Amino acid sequence: MKYEVVIGMEIHAQLLTKSKLFCGCSTEFGAEPNSQCCPICLGFPGSLPVMNRKAVDHIITTALALNCTVARESIFARKNYFYPDLPKAYQISQDDQPLGERGYLDIMDGSRRIKIRRIHLEEDAGKLVHIEGEPFSLVDYNRGGASLMEIVTEPDIRSAEEAAAYITELRSILRYIGVCDGNMEEGSLRCEPNISLRLHGAKEFGVKAELKNINSIRAVQRGVAYEIERQSQILDEGGTVIQETRRWDEASGTTISMRSKEEAHDYRYFSEADLVRVVVDDAWLNRMAAALPELPQARRERFIAAYGLPAYDAGVLTESKEIGDFFDKVAAISHDYKVVSNWIMGELMRLLNETGQSLEQSHMTPEVLAEIIALVDKGTINLKSAKEVFEESFHTGKTPSKIVADRGMAQISDEAALSGIIEGVIAANSKVAEDFRAGKEAALGFLVGQVMKETRGQANPAMVNKLLREKL
């Protein structure tokens, strides 16, 4: 392409705190409208905000995970704008001296580094509800005043794929460190990429458009790709791109200009006199650093080096912390790591997807999976039965040995018992047996199948093969 793509990303992440940023109102999702509000988050005169320590902890943790410098002294400011989702007509946020600055995040297997400009703490706004055809809008302030983190990158992202990779990796990290649930559909993680194009080698940035309403990683990729295409067409035709905010429209797969935002913002930041400065001393910083878990990238590298897993497996297994933890625990008992990986990527993830449960909600435990793998290893059950046992354990929590005993699933590895069945099958299929003796190797498969059918799949396949050849 003729143009270089320049993308910066702004994300807002709702922090996992039980109460709001400056008051004790609950942050639980889905409550009755305006049932989680008080004089502080509604901005009643005379009320005073008091900051939630957990929210500050979360920002420090994120800043450390994203290789930022943590400000030893941080201050808060009022960002003034008039909009009905903001009861005070200002948002308490940070301008100068944000909690985190100058970090980076490596993406695409470490081949690309995206610099982080700043991370700051602010309060969320309320939620506006628009009803088609009505002359009014409705406001629910339950979310107003909840703790929100803003993470801003430098304009280092160069394609739609990189934009998607950045948000994927960032979301994974935020979940690992437990600061945000990363749910883009419910809006607990919102991303706003700004996109501009310029001729390769140009010094000046082009005019940028900011995208909103992106509620999945796929939408990041599609929205940015559409915007790149739209802007290159304008430039190719000799036109100029307008600086504006555009809304991603999932249904049409296009971006649409949001005209209401055309007026230039004038936020008139000034310091928030109701809050004193936050000073992060060594003790606080060290405590947060010590509590930082192994991050996805480090874990991926360890899974490849220590367990000899393919890069693909390592990527899938480390995307969520709980799956990665689960793998580590099974691998401590069961040493055929690729087999463990196959079970988790296959059966476990299939059942989690189908049931919509989290690993914690299911009955699957590392011990259960290790036991199933051992039962297959010892030849007690075959792989087909093992999958059934896995599914039952997943749903009920019953131990594999009990399921095998209750359902009479133990594999028939008893030579005498199998011999009788095999002789019967040969006698009943004498023509097929003749074909095999005449050199038709494929005929054996049919006979194996018949034996399996007779034993309801419980015969040891290797033994059936061996005995069939002997008897033929």
Add this chain to the structure above:
Amino acid sequence: MMTMKVSRKEVEHVAFLSRLALSEREAEEFTRQFNQIFKQFEKLNELDTSQVEPTSHVLQMQNVLRQDSVRSSLPIDEVLANAPDREDGYFSVPRIME
């Protein structure tokens, strides 16, 4: 030193940002007052503060923080008590186009 001068247009802009409707007379009056205030700041600017750390807060306190625990909120009726208009437990406002 730069002489600050606030134009009437700027005063009207600031009033608009705060959704204040100024009469002709008020706009004149506030423009005059703004300029007077800025004149006082020019006086303050004569002081050399290049070696002084900016003050972020007049209080020397720091880290006034609370534990992350939930306290009860107001009953919805009280939340909406001062609302000019309401609808099904929501605040109702003139339609916002998005």
